[in-house]
Amino acid sequence: MAKNAELGDFLRSRRARLRPEVVGIAADDTRRVPGLRREEVAMLAGVSLDYYARLEQGRDLQPSDQVLDAVGRALRLEPVERVHLRTIVRSTVAAPGPDELEPAPLDAGTRLMLDSLEIPAIIMDLRGDVQAMNRMGKALLVGLEPVPASSSSHPRWLFLERSTRDLMADWEMVARSTVGVLRQAAARYPHDTALQALVGELSIASPEFRSWWAEHDVNTRCHGPKRFHHPVVGDIVIHVETMQLGDGDHWLYAYAVEPHSGSAEALRLLGSWSATTEAERGSPGRAPT
Numbered sequence: 131m132a133k134n135a136e137l138g139d140f141l142r143s144r145r146a147r148l149r150p151e152v153v154g155i156a157a158d159d160t161r162r163v164p165g166l167r168r169e170e171v172a173m174l175a176g177v178s179l180d181y182y183a184r185l186e187q188g189r190d191l192q193p194s195d196q197v198l199d200a201v202g203r204a205l206r207l208e209p210v211e212r213v214h215l216r217t218i219v220r221s222t223v224a225a226p227g228p229d230e231l232e233p234a235p236l237d238a239g240t241r242l243m244l245d246s247l248e249i250p251a252i253i254m255d256l257r258g259d260v261q262a263m264n265r266m267g268k269a270l271l272v273g274l275e276p277v278p279a280s281s282s283s284h285p286r287w288l289f290l291e292r293s294t295r296d297l298m299a300d301w302e303m304v305a306r307s308t309v310g311v312l313r314q315a316a317a318r319y320p321h322d323t324a325l326q327a328l329v330g331e332l333s334i335a336s337p338e339f340r341s342w343w344a345e346h347d348v349n350t351r352c353h354g355p356k357r358f359h360h361p362v363v364g365d366i367v368i369h370v371e372t373m374q375l376g377d378g379d380h381w382l383y384a385y386a387v388e389p390h391s392g393s394a395e396a397l398r399l400l401g402s403w404s405a406t407t408e409a410e411r412g413s414p415g416r417a418p419t
Contacts, residue, residue: 134188136317137218141186143346144205145171150320152206169347174204193219214348217317233379236261236308241377250368250385251398252276256315257325258284258308261380266397269404270363270368270385285312285328289336299357302338309342310349317348353380362403363396 146165155170166174172182176393177197184191184199193201198219202212233255244251244262250270253265260276260283270276273291275281285308288294288301295301316325324400332339351372358366368385375382387393 134190136188136320137187137215138186140215140218141201141205144207144211145186148206153204171201171204175200177181178200197285210348210350214314214317217314219363221317221320233261234377236380240380244382247384248401253380254284254383255380257322257328258318260284265404265408266401267385269362269400269407270358270360283328284308285332289332289339297358299359299362302355304352305338306342306347307349307352309339310347311351313343313346313348321363352383360396360400363399366393366396366400367391369394 145168146163148165150166150170153165153166153170153174161167168183168186169179172179175182175197177200182201183195195207196217198216199212199227202215207215236253240253241262242302243263244253244264247264248266250264250266252271252274253261255261260274263271263274271287273281273293273387274284274287281287288305288308298304310323313327316322316329319325333343334340353370353372356368356370358368360366364388368387371384371386373382373384374380387397
């Protein structure tokens with residue numbers, strides 16, 4: 131089954147990246163595999179080689195939390211990777227239905243909060259579809275639109291629209307983070323056909339996505355300073371923060387700048403430009419631009 135294959139692929143990818151000397155094992159010229167051998171991981175985790183090999187082979191096992199913790203320590207997994215490992219394993223217990231990934235509609239209060247923010251902000255679901263964005267969010271993330279627009283998928287926008295590489299000086303950082311987030315969602319909902327289709331489409335269309343997806347890295351949602359080169363106001367350094375909303379299905383992305391900085395002035399100009407543009411579009415007698 132696909133979810134068991136995912137477990138094996140993830141364990142092998144983590145084992146291959148771990149250098150023997152990091153865990154106190156002397157490297158030698160006879161080593162023919164990158165990273166650790168299976169028997170070395172089994173020894174470090176305190177499990178039998180046969181049991182660990184069956185895990186990597188995707189056999190129908192349900193290891194205890196203690197075993198998963200031991201394997202995580204042996205492979206030096208980061209906290210987000212340990213959660214991902216448990217997610218992959220526990221997904222074998224109950225297969226979600228085809229509609230389980232469908233998030234509930236945003237309520238009026240959430241939309242009011244979003245529109246009240248004076249900084250750019252968007253709300254995305256677990257697939258990366260933009261469910262809502264405020265005026266400043268639309269002005270900053272050029273070409274991205276909320277559902278039901280055809281350009282509402284943040285991953286498609288990021289990988290398939292060439293202009294995003296000019297817009298984001300840190301495009302690769304953001305793109306790699308997006309791949310890691312999608313990997314987490316795919317492990318949590320292995321039967322979601324829309325998510326599978328998205329991964330398949332991006333794997334075919336984007337060499338970068340295909341390469342990074344094969345690395346099996348997982349990531350937390352993008353945060354911290356990011357550099358933008360906006361076509362209207364030029365260079366801006368934006369601090370991105372993400373917050374999971376109470377329903378568990380949506381994430382708020384907010385984009386702030388340092389006060390009294392050049393980026394703050396650029397964002398102020400962007401706000402003036404977007405307000406003027408929006409007013410002109412709504413003026414009688416003017417055709418939308």
